[in-house]
Amino acid sequence: MLHLILADSELETVPSEISSDKSLRRKARRRGKRPTELILDSNYFHKPMRKLEDSERRGRPDIVHVCMLTALDSPLNHEGLLKFNVHTRQDKVIKVNPETRIPRSYNRFVGLMEQLFLTGEVPPESPLLKMKDATLAEKVKETGPERVVTLREDGKRISRKKLFRGISKKDDFCAIVGGFPHGEFLSEVDSLSDEKIKIYPKALEAVTVVTHIIQFYEAEYLKNLLFHG
Amino acid sequence: MLHLILADSELETVPSEISSDKSLRRKARRRGKRPTELILDSNYFHKPMRKLEDSERRGRPDIVHVCMLTALDSPLNHEGLLKFNVHTRQDKVIKVNPETRIPRSYNRFVGLMEQLFLTGEVPPESPLLKMKDATLAEKVKETGPERVVTLREDGKRISRKKLFRGISKKDDFCAIVGGFPHGEFLSEVDSLSDEKIKIYPKALEAVTVVTHIIQFYEAEYLKNLLFHG
Numbered sequence: 001m002l003h004l005i006l007a008d009s010e011l012e013t014v015p016s017e018i019s020s021d022k023s024l025r026r027k028a029r030r031r032g033k034r035p036t037e038l039i040l041d042s043n044y045f046h047k048p049m050r051k052l053e054d055s056e057r058r059g060r061p062d063i064v065h066v067c068m069l070t071a072l073d074s075p076l077n078h079e080g081l082l083k084f085n086v087h088t089r090q091d092k093v094i095k096v097n098p099e100t101r102i103p104r105s106y107n108r109f110v111g112l113m114e115q116l117f118l119t120g121e122v123p124p125e126s127p128l129l130k131m132k133d134a135t136l137a138e139k140v141k142e143t144g145p146e147r148v149v150t151l152r153e154d155g156k157r158i159s160r161k162k163l164f165r166g167i168s169k170k171d172d173f174c175a176i177v178g179g180f181p182h183g184e185f186l187s188e189v190d191s192l193s194d195e196k197i198k199i200y201p202k203a204l205e206a207v208t209v210v211t212h213i214i215q216f217y218e219a220e221y222l223k224n225l226l227f228h229g
Numbered sequence: 230m231l232h233l234i235l236a237d238s239e240l241e242t243v244p245s246e247i248s249s250d251k252s253l254r255r256k257a258r259r260r261g262k263r264p265t266e267l268i269l270d271s272n273y274f275h276k277p278m279r280k281l282e283d284s285e286r287r288g289r290p291d292i293v294h295v296c297m298l299t300a301l302d303s304p305l306n307h308e309g310l311l312k313f314n315v316h317t318r319q320d321k322v323i324k325v326n327p328e329t330r331i332p333r334s335y336n337r338f339v340g341l342m343e344q345l346f347l348t349g350e351v352p353p354e355s356p357l358l359k360m361k362d363a364t365l366a367e368k369v370k371e372t373g374p375e376r377v378v379t380l381r382e383d384g385k386r387i388s389r390k391k392l393f394r395g396i397s398k399k400d401d402f403c404a405i406v407g408g409f410p411h412g413e414f415l416s417e418v419d420s421l422s423d424e425k426i427k428i429y430p431k432a433l434e435a436v437t438v439v440t441h442i443i444q445f446y447e448a449e450y451l452k453n454l455l456f457h458g
Contacts, residue, residue: 043334062333066295073434075441104291105272106335160456199455205302211440212304212455219448226428226441227389 001172002076002217003083003143004210006067007136008186009179010060011088013117014038014045021048039113057180058089064179065109066207068102074214075226081169082214085139086179089186092117093139097128136176136187145174150189151209152178155196160216163197169221177209230401231305231446232372233439235296236316236365237415238408239289242346243267243274250277268342286409287318293408294338295436297331303443304455310398311443314368315408318415321346322368326357365405365416374403379418380438381407384425389445392426398450406438 014024019035024045028035042049042059049055064086076082077098086094094116103109112122112129121127140148146167167173176193178185182203190196199212218226243253248264253274257264271278271288278284293315305311306327315323323345332338341351341358350356369377375396396402405422407414411432418425428441447455 043337060333062335066298069295069434070299070436070440073437075429075431075433075437078429078431106291108272200304200307201454202304202307204304205298207299208302208304211299212444215441215444216456225430227445 001081001083001170002214003085003145003172003174004071004213005085005087005136005139005174005176006064006179006206006210007087007176007189009064009086009088010040010058010181011064011086011113011179012040012058012090013114014040015052018045018048018051021045024048033114037114037118039110039117041110054183057183060179060181061110061113062106063181063206064113065102065106067177067179067210068096068100069104070207070211071214072096072098072100072102074211074218075222076214076218079222079225081217081221083143087134087136087139087187088179091133091135092131093134095130095132100128136189137192140174140176140192143172143174146171147195148174148176148193149195149197150176150185150193151199151213152185152189152196153198153203155198158195158197160220163195163216164220173217175213177206177213179206230310230312230399231443232312232314232374232401232403233300233442234314234316234365234368234403234405235293235408235435235439236405236418238293238315238317239269239287239410240293240315240317240342240408241269241287241319242343243269244281247274247277247280250274253277262343266343266347268339268346270339283412286412289408289410290339290342291335292410292435293342294331294335296406296408296439297325297329298333299436299440300443301325301327301329301331303440303447304451305443305447308451308454310446310450312372316363316365316368316416317408320362320364321360322363324359324361329357365418366421369403369405369421372401372403375400376424377403377405377422378424378426379405379414379422380428380442381414381418381425382427382432384427387424387426389449392424392445393449402446404442406435406442408435410435
């Protein structure tokens with residue numbers, strides 16, 4: 001089983017310190033919400049966001065969206081071998097049921113996230129996404145992993161063989177991928193990880209790291225299904 | 230070189246037969262455009278679209294968006310071994326410069342596509358995306374391929390070894406992936422393809438097929454870079 005954690009993801013609601021901004025209040029009113037119930041989006045709230053600490057990396061629900069879309073449609077997920085989790089800057093963890101159908105439309109996805117932050121689970125009738133408070137360390141521990149690797153630009157180059165050595169399909173293998181556009185992990189990943197690795201010499205988008213680590217795992221454990229020998 | 234063609238993609242402007250629809254006209258006015266200059270989007274124009282033939286599959290710029298995002302950030306593209314092209318339902322072909330930075334924001338992407346349909350190239354100062362009229366057969370021929378494969382649900386299972394047998398990194402290998410949500414190719418792919426193959430027994434989203442064919446190619450030709458032996 002591959003436990004993939006999108007860590008320190010830049011997914012959050014509008015912080016109260018900028019909630020009195022006029023354009024934010026207008027948008028909230030139009031949507032019938034309070035400003036602090038909106039998902040922070042750097043694409044729309046660029047100006048008020050300048051007042052926030054770390055403003056150049058925050059407000060990126062699009063990263064979570066595209067990573068979820070690609071992870072949940074992978075053969076690995078269809079075969080029941082993937083558990084996908086989102087951990088956020090404010091130590092919220094979203095547990096994603098593997099059968100979730102993530103909305104293709106970005107605006108609908110953001111609407112779903114708003115509801116999730118408000119109620120803690122969506123959809124109301126039979127929740128597929130559940131949110132709780134947990135640090136990255138707590139979430140990693142919960143997966144009971146045999147091995148934990150963190151993917152980062154300054155990690156070690158490692159052979160696929162070595163990466164999975166001694167790990168069977170039934171073991172819990174945990175991979176941590178940064179859910180932010182650039183910069184460092186906010187969470188302390190060093191002490192959590194058996195290895196810090198990179199898959200390519202240059203920086204890659206989160207979604208590229210997600211699809212690659214999934215397919216490395218598929219190539220190892222679904223070889224006969226996908227490569228046909 | 231992998232030439233990846235997203236074929237029969239459901240990317241088009243609003244057809245004139247529904248351009249008199251009130252909600253479409255309102256949206257166009259708000260954006261300072263004619264209705265027929267808007268990109269057709271099933272998520273927003275669901276009701277007027279019901280009058281269109283094939284309405285249940287049309288208006289899916291989101292598929293093109295996510296496929297472009299993931300393809301252009303792949304190590305294969307960074308290494309200069311990928312040419313990504315979009316072919317549409319109306320036989321338009323978009324040639325994508327490998328250095329293009331596709332907007333992360335869906336709304337900005339749609340704005341870019343509107344401009345592309347209007348002017349034939351974007352951005353104006355030094356075009357990275359260029360559109361022309363061409364059928365899928367014409368585009369495939371233009372790549373001068375050693376081998377052409379079409380990815381489809383009812384294709385053959387084939388080993389990766391056999392897929393690339395006799396093909397070197399310098400050869401032009403052409404892969405055709407459907408840029409539509411479900412159903413059949415509109416273009417005649419049988420006569421164009423040396424092989425019709427599938428990578429997994431169940432239907433997959435276009436983006437999943439795109440990331441997998443790219444990574445199959447990477448695993449074959451960038452083995453030492455990505456797998457480190």
